[in-house]
Amino acid sequence: MFRITVGTVNIGEVTKKRVMAILDSNRLSSGKYVEEFEDKFARYHGTSSAVAVSTGTDACTIALAMLHDITSARDDEVILPALTFVATANAALHAGFRPVFVDVDRDTYNINPEKIEEAIGANTRAIMPVHLFGRPCEMDKIMDIAAVKNLRVIEDASEAHGALYHGKKVGTFGSLAAFSFYVAHIVTTGEGGAIITNDEELAASARSLRAHGRACKCKKCVLNISSSRCPLRFELDENKDRRFFFERIGYSSKMNEVEAAIGLEQIDKLDEIIEKRRKNLDFLNTHLKEFEEYFQLFKDKEGEVISPLAYPVLIRRGSKLQRKDIVDFLEKNGIETRPMFSSIPTQQPAYKYLGLKPGQFPEAEYIGTHGFYIGVHQDIKEEDLYFVVETIKKFIKKKG
Numbered sequence: 001m002f003r004i005t006v007g008t009v010n011i012g013e014v015t016k017k018r019v020m021a022i023l024d025s026n027r028l029s030s031g032k033y034v035e036e037f038e039d040k041f042a043r044y045h046g047t048s049s050a051v052a053v054s055t056g057t058d059a060c061t062i063a064l065a066m067l068h069d070i071t072s073a074r075d076d077e078v079i080l081p082a083l084t085f086v087a088t089a090n091a092a093l094h095a096g097f098r099p100v101f102v103d104v105d106r107d108t109y110n111i112n113p114e115k116i117e118e119a120i121g122a123n124t125r126a127i128m129p130v131h132l133f134g135r136p137c138e139m140d141k142i143m144d145i146a147a148v149k150n151l152r153v154i155e156d157a158s159e160a161h162g163a164l165y166h167g168k169k170v171g172t173f174g175s176l177a178a179f180s181f182y183v184a185h186i187v188t189t190g191e192g193g194a195i196i197t198n199d200e201e202l203a204a205s206a207r208s209l210r211a212h213g214r215a216c217k218c219k220k221c222v223l224n225i226s227s228s229r230c231p232l233r234f235e236l237d238e239n240k241d242r243r244f245f246f247e248r249i250g251y252s253s254k255m256n257e258v259e260a261a262i263g264l265e266q267i268d269k270l271d272e273i274i275e276k277r278r279k280n281l282d283f284l285n286t287h288l289k290e291f292e293e294y295f296q297l298f299k300d301k302e303g304e305v306i307s308p309l310a311y312p313v314l315i316r317r318g319s320k321l322q323r324k325d326i327v328d329f330l331e332k333n334g335i336e337t338r339p340m341f342s343s344i345p346t347q348q349p350a351y352k353y354l355g356l357k358p359g360q361f362p363e364a365e366y367i368g369t370h371g372f373y374i375g376v377h378q379d380i381k382e383e384d385l386y387f388v389v390e391t392i393k394k395f396i397k398k399k400g
């Protein structure tokens with residue numbers, strides 16, 4: 001069936017061979033391929049470490065959890081954008097934080113830095129900006145606020161592999177950053193995530209937390225690729241086994257060998273993948289320009305290079321278009337769409353317990369009811385994009 005999808009999975013020959021070798025080896029749980037994936041992902045970002053985990057949600061959770069002792073720090077707060085995929089907020093709760101939401105900027109869909117300071121209180125420990133749809137947040141302003149207020153910055157870069165802010169890759173501004181390799185994302189391992197950092201102590205904590213809180217945090221032991229002797233010479237008395245000795249409450253969140261092998265080839269091709277996605281992004285921006293009175297386009301702002309997860313379309317205020325009508329029309333014509341997330345605190349029933357009232361996050365709420373996104377991935381061809389533009393044109397002629 002003809003369908004222009006939001007995400008793509010394209011497994012190359014090298015990957016197929018690697019996966020077969022893993023299946024033949026009977027070694028599925030994390031091992032040498034996970035180690036290689038981590039090394040490559042860290043090298044791509046120029047960070048000293050990457051720690052691979054099961055999902056992007058776990059990457060966010062573990063990056064936050066290591067900032068405090070989850071058994072006692074019940075009042076700690078983290079600042080998040082109101083508009084994001086629900087996983088960012090869920091991760092804050094899983095890590096023992098109270099989420100404090102800040103509205104987004106309508107033009108960028110990202111956290112509005114001008115509104116962060118008023119949300120900071122005595123219990124604030126961190127700011128977690130989300131680079132939504134692959135557009136970098138305004139990191140200069142966010143880093144300045146964090147420095148003045150002595151807060152950690154943990155980036156949720158789940159949707160923004162390889163995006164640049166003033167020439168620097170997102171994920172390398174804060175103390176830690178979380179990435180997702182879910183199927184609809186720029187790099188996919190099926191399910192998967194990673195944390196990157198330049199701080200070896202934080203990387204060690206991440207390794208421990210993904211493995212139930214193990215006391216020995218060395219790379220080889222946590223990935224079970226050491227021989228009988230720990231390379232860090234982590235010693236316990238003879239009645240204790242370092243594989244079963246835990247110093248904190250952790251999570252069970254290891255990446256497996258098949259997932260790592262699927263990701264390896266994509267990291268090698270990541271710049272090429274981003275280039276193709278950006279070409280598709282440019283195509284849509286050029287051809288949808290004539291409809292700018294109806295929709296907000298998705299363009300780089302000064303100093304940023306978007307690495308597009310997808311193409312978000314926001315119906316402008318004052319336009320007569322209804323999201324439901326256009327989404328139905330596109331879907332009927334084989335163009336997959338997804339809603340542009342929502343205001344987590346006021347539009348998601350799961351967050352009703354916070355008692356926040358609709359109207360408190362006007363930009364996130366507007367985007368939550370008027371935004372949707374379509375695909376721009378590397379396997380979408382120019383003729384498909386022509387079809388997308390023609391379909392939108394047809395819709396506007398009918399309704400506009």
Ligand SMILES: Cc1ncc(COP(=O)(O)O)c(C=O)c1O
Binds near residue numbers: 130158
């Ligand atoms: C912004 C953001 N954060 C976190 C996640 C969670 O990633 P995962 O689905 O790999 O758990 C996603 C997933 O789509 C996301 O878009």
